[in-house]
Amino acid sequence: GAGVSQSPSNKVTEKGKDVELRCDPISGHTALYWYRQSLGQGLEFLIYFQGNSAPDKSGLPSDRFSAERTGGSVSTLTIQRTQQEDSAVYLCASSLDRDQPQHFGDGTRLSIL
Amino acid sequence: DQQVKQNSPSLSVQEGRISILNCDYTNSMFDYFLWYKKYPAEGPTFLISISSIKDKNEDGRFTVFLNKSAKHLSLHIVPSQPGDSAVYFCAARGRGTGNQFYFGTGTSLTVIP
Numbered sequence: 380g381a382g383v384s385q386s387p388s389n390k391v392t393e394k395g396k397d398v399e400l401r402c403d404p405i406s407g408h409t410a411l412y413w414y415r416q417s418l419g420q421g422l423e424f425l426i427y428f429q430g431n432s433a434p435d436k437s438g439l440p441s442d443r444f445s446a447e448r449t450g451g452s453v454s455t456l457t458i459q460r461t462q463q464e465d466s467a468v469y470l471c472a473s474s475l476d477r478d479q480p481q482h483f484g485d486g487t488r489l490s491i492l
Numbered sequence: 493d494q495q496v497k498q499n500s501p502s503l504s505v506q507e508g509r510i511s512i513l514n515c516d517y518t519n520s521m522f523d524y525f526l527w528y529k530k531y532p533a534e535g536p537t538f539l540i541s542i543s544s545i546k547d548k549n550e551d552g553r554f555t556v557f558l559n560k561s562a563k564h565l566s567l568h569i570v571p572s573q574p575g576d577s578a579v580y581f582c583a584a585r586g587r588g589t590g591n592q593f594y595f596g597t598g599t600s601l602t603v604i605p
Contacts, residue, residue, distance in 0.1 A: 385535075412592070412593075414595075421496070421581065421595040421596050421598065422581070427592060435590070435591045435592075472535070477591060481538065482538065483528075484535050485533065485534050
């Protein structure tokens, strides 16, 4: 389909392991966002990419979190040395530009044992 | 610090009646507001938006009202249908508030046939 695609849809891993989450945005969308949603909470902003500009990393909760966007398209979110509090649904969204509504993927449900 | 609040976690409405979902915000810099709808195990889907130059925006059965002085917006769904049963999030952003959208915690709407 032509929507935002995220993989894996579910990930279970042991505390201390590294995980990598992938996002394929809609073709042509220059803006890409990562959010996470913990149980009973709203969406928490993590990072924003716009074209070739330096990303806005202001929402990353710690230096264990990093993200990159290669070629202005696919993005990966990496969490190193995972902790139980990292358990959440990680959502990726893209938009034509900053001022347009975001289109979300279905998320990756991350569970840290 | 929750800058966008949805104080009703759930709402039940009879089919055919009006559903009113409410959202309050604290940041007077917000000038762009959106509503998203989310089904279980799916990402949020954009519904309708409004900018602060307007106080009402309508799209079919969905109308969003903005009261800037009260820092309050609401989503009206008329008539409500069983397929409208989902979690509804409001989100906001403004010039000078950063790149992220600030999301509320959501209201779960159940439309009873």
